Amino acid sequence: MKRFFGMAATVALMGMAMPAAADALEGMWRTSKDDNGNSGIIKVAPCGSSLCGTLVQSFDSAGKPLKTANIGKQIISATKPTGGGNYKGKVFSPDRGKTYNSKLVLSGNTLKVSGCVLGVCRDGGTWTRQ
Numbered sequence: 001m002k003r004f005f006g007m008a009a010t011v012a013l014m015g016m017a018m019p020a021a022a023d024a025l026e027g028m029w030r031t032s033k034d035d036n037g038n039s040g041i042i043k044v045a046p047c048g049s050s051l052c053g054t055l056v057q058s059f060d061s062a063g064k065p066l067k068t069a070n071i072g073k074q075i076i077s078a079t080k081p082t083g084g085g086n087y088k089g090k091v092f093s094p095d096r097g098k099t100y101n102s103k104l105v106l107s108g109n110t111l112k113v114s115g116c117v118l119g120v121c122r123d124g125g126t127w128t129r130q
Contacts, residue, residue, distance in 0.1 A: 025051055025079070025087060025106055032113075032125025034095035037061025041130060042075050050089065051079040070094045079104065091115045091124060100124075 029042045038060055042053040053076030058066040079089025079102070091102035091113060100115025100122060113124030 023051060023081065024085070025081070025104070025111070028056075028130040029053070029111055029127040030130050031075075031127050033061070034093070036095050038066060038095070040070075040075075040094075042127070044076060047077075049080075050077070051087070052077050053079075055094070068094070076102070076104075093122070093124070096122075 023046070026044050026046070029044060031039045031042060033039050038058060040055050040059065041057040043056045044051055044053040046052075052074050055070050055073050055075050058068045058071060060066045073092065073094070075092050075094070077090045077092070077099075079087050081087050085106040087102075087104040087106070089102050089104070090099050091104075092099045093115075098117050100117045102113065102115040102124075105112040109129035111127040111129075113127060115122055115124060
């Protein structure tokens, strides 16, 4: 009996030591070009019970690094999986200064981004995993 409880305790401790599986959306994403021709790198990571994405690097229309006040800003927020590679949450658009209710569709190493605010919808393009 002692042996059984000892083995059960060991298995339980091993289960607690295992890290939680990362969500498929986590990682670095290169955005498509915005209205100004600029793009960026977004780092997606857990934030509370949701996923968030922070702008970590920005590029001008020629692909050269761009200094902007938006570096460090959350571009993706309050995002949760809804199944089948689909996500819903919020996406901030720096070129328009608006936050949209977003729909993200993950397919392999691409992420289709779209969103709506006050009935006006916008295609955010396709982002690629970096």
